[in-house]
Amino acid sequence: MMNKVIAVLFLWVVAFSVHAQTNDDRPLIVITDGVTEPLPFALPQFQAENSAASQISADITRLVAQDLAGTGLFREIPATSFISRVSSFTQPIAYADWRAINAQGLITGAVTVNGNQLVVKFRLYDVFSGQELGQGQQLVGTVDGWRRMAHKVADATYSRITGEGGYFDSRVVFVSESGPKDNRQKRLAIMDYDGANLQFLTDSSAIVLAPRFSPNGDRVLYTSFESGFPRINVLNVGNVSRQQLGTAQGEMAFSPRFSRDGRQVIYSLSNGGNTDIYRTDLGTGQHVRLTSAPSIETAPSLSPDGSQIVFESDRSGTQQLYIMPANGGDARRISFGDGRYGTPVWSPRGDLVAFTKQNAGRFHIGVMRTDGSEERLLTSSFLDEGPTWSPNGRVIMFSRETQGAGGTSSMYSVDISGRNLKAVPVQGGASDPSWGPLQP
C-alpha cells in the first residue's frame, strides 16, 4: 500500500527585468509583534492567455489569495469593489483606481497552458508609491503541479512585501491516525503545508512516531515499533525505501533529528532504564555518546549553525530545557518558569526555541530566547505538544489532542506572535508534524 511520491516538478524561475532590484525592495510591512492590521491587497483573476488556461488561472488566483490571507498578515479586497479591470498583463496600472479602494498591494498575473506545460507570469505593485515592487517573474512547470506554482507566486509576494522568506511551497510529514484511543493506527504521511496532496509513506502495521524531515527534504527520520521495540528508520521520500539505524539488542532508539548537513542523526537511546543523547554518522555508522547522566535526556535539536544542542532533561527532578555544545559537555539550563518543559526545537533563524510546556493541568506551545528570556506561551489546551517551525521561522505547527474517551489528535498552526491559530485541514486524525524546507 505504499504510494508513490509525487513526480518531481520541473520548475524554474525567469526574471523579466534585466536590472537587479534597487532600494525599492524595502518591505511594505515589517512583521513584528505589533502588526495587527492586515495589509489590504487586490488580486484580480490572472489572465488566461489561452482557452486551455481559463479554469487553472482561476484556481491559481484563488490559491495565491488563500495563501496570503491565511497568514493573517494580508487581507484580500473582494473583486466586487474593484474600479479598474485588468484586461492585459502588460497594460499600465491605473494606480488611482486601486488607491481609491485602499489596496496597498496589487498582484497581476497571466497563465498559459500548452499540453501539460503551465506558464505563470506575475507582477507585484506597491499601490501607494505607484511602483512595481521588484521584478515581474515567470514560472514554468506542469499542469499537475499548479498548486506549487500558485504557492511560488504567493511566496514571492510574501517575501517582497515583508522582506522575509515565505513558507507556502513546502511540505509537512506527519503521523496520520485512525481508530480508537486504545488501538490507534498510525502511519506516516506527507502533504503540502496546506493539507493538499496527502500521500501515505508507510502502512499501519506498526506504530510510527515523530517523523523529522532532513534539511533538504529528501529523507525522513522516524521511530517505528516494527520490531516491538522503538527503533529509528531513515526513509527516502522519493522512492519510500527505508533503512534502520543500527541499534543493539536491548536498546530503544527514538526522538531522532538530522544534523544540518543531513549526514548525522542525533537521538535518544535507552538502555537499562537510562536515556541519553547520542549522535550517529549515517555514512560510517559510527556513534558518539553526548550525555551520560542517570536522568532522562531526550528530544535533542541542533542550532542552525550546528554548534549547540537544545534538549530536555529531568536531571533537576522535572523536565526542563538545557543547551550543550554539539559534541556534548557542560549543559546550561534555560527554562526556569513554573511547570515542565519538553520537546525543544531550535528556530531556523537561531534566535528562539519553541517548546511544549506542561503546567497546572494544561499544555502550551511556547517560545523563548535561547538564553531562556522572554518566554511567551502561544497556545493553551488539554494537550498541545511537539512544535515544528515553518521554513521562515514565523509560524509553528503542532499536535493538539482532545480530552476524554473519544479524544482525537489534529494539527494546528500559530504565528510566533500567538495570533492566527488555526487547524491544518487534514482528513482524519493527525499528529507529530515536521515542517520541511521551501522546495527548490
Added chain:
Amino acid sequence: MKMMTRATVLLLALATAACTNPDRFGGAGGADGANGANGANGANGGLAGSANDPASPQFFNQTIGDRVLFAVDTSTITPTGKTILDGQAQWLQTNADYRAVIEGHADEQGTREYNLALGQRRANAVREYLVSRGVPSSRLQVTSFGKERPIEVCSEESCYAKNRRAVTVLSFSSITS
C-alpha cells in the same frame, strides 16, 4: 508424541492469552508491531480453565497478575507491585521455557518522547526487581510504548492510574530484536 502435545497446549494457551491480554493489540486491521515481539497472534483459542493450571500463561496473567502500576512520573515499585513481581519471579523460575518482554507504559499527561523514556524506566525497574528475585536477565527484555497504548481511555486519574503500568508479556519462542 509427548512433545507434540505439549507444544499444542502451549500454542492454545498463548492464543488465549492473546485474546484476553489488552496489551496484545492487533487482530482485525491492526497487526501492530508489538505482536512481532510477543509471538502469539490470532487463532481461536479459548481453552477454558487453563487459568487453573499453574504452569499456564493464563495463570500468570490472571492469577499472579501480569502488571504493576506506578504513581505519577515515578518508576518506583510499590509494595503491592512487589508482591505481584515476587509471584512473577517464582513462576518464571518454575517455567524456564518462557521468556518475557516487559512493556512500560505512561498515561497521556506528558510529552511523547519523555513518556517513552519514562516507560523504559518503569519496565527496567520491573526487570531489575525480577532479576533480584532470581530470574536470569537473559530471559527478560524491556520495551516502552510511552503513552501510545492506553488500556483505559478516559482523561481522568481513574484511567491514568491503570495506564501507568509495566506489563510482563510472556513468550515461548526465543526473542529477537
